[in-house]
Amino acid sequence: MPATIRKWVQLGHLSPADQRGRTHLYRLEDVFAAERAARGRRRSARD
Structure with a gap:
């Protein structure tokens, strides 16, 4: 999951809301x- 967020x-x-x-x-x-x-992009790419 962290790799997905980074991607x-x-x-x-996605952009950070805060930093600690x-x-x-x-x-x-x-x-x-x-x-x-x-998910929307992935579905439309298959169609």
Whole structure:
């Protein structure tokens, strides 16, 4: 899962909401939105 989050950040689909030390924190609703968007892209790519 952390690799997926890093990939979404790299692709610009998700951005950190806050930072604690070197750790980036993400809002849960933003993570879910990025997942829904990724699933939508994957489905449309197969069609």
